[in-house]
Amino acid sequence: MLFQVEMTVMIPADMPAETAAEIKAREKDYAQELQRSGIWRHIWRHAGAYKNTSIFDCRDNQHLHDVLTGLPLFPYMQIDVTPICRHPSSIREDDR
Numbered sequence: 262m263l264f265q266v267e268m269t270v271m272i273p274a275d276m277p278a279e280t281a282a283e284i285k286a287r288e289k290d291y292a293q294e295l296q297r298s299g300i301w302r303h304i305w306r307h308a309g310a311y312k313n314t315s316i317f318d319c320r321d322n323q324h325l326h327d328v329l330t331g332l333p334l335f336p337y338m339q340i341d342v343t344p345i346c347r348h349p350s351s352i353r354e355d356d357r
């Protein structure tokens with residue numbers, strides 16, 4: 262099942278820089294491993310914002326929930342999820 266996920270990161274201003282850097286490093290490792298596994302299909306930065314739009318390919322809602330709540334930055338993000346499916350006009354074979 263495909264999901265469009267928007268993540269807006271809101272790290273508290275009073276978080277020590279070292280703590281933020283450590284969480285971001287773990288987040289990057291986690292995100293890149295999920296990309297390699299095919300679960301996190303795409304990620305784009307919103308220009309001018311600490312926000313991304315991503316496409317996840319998960320078995321079901323629970324799987325997506327588990328992946329998202331495992332994000333090291335999860336406590337500091339607003340997450341908006343939209344279930345998506347193949348568009349009938351798509352020419353891409355991997356849109357399912």
Ligand SMILES: O=C(O)C[C@H]1C=CC(=O)O1
Nearest residue numbers: 270288289292311312313
């Ligand atoms: O930077 C972000 O958009 C938040 C998060 C998502 C992947 C990652 O490495 O960090």
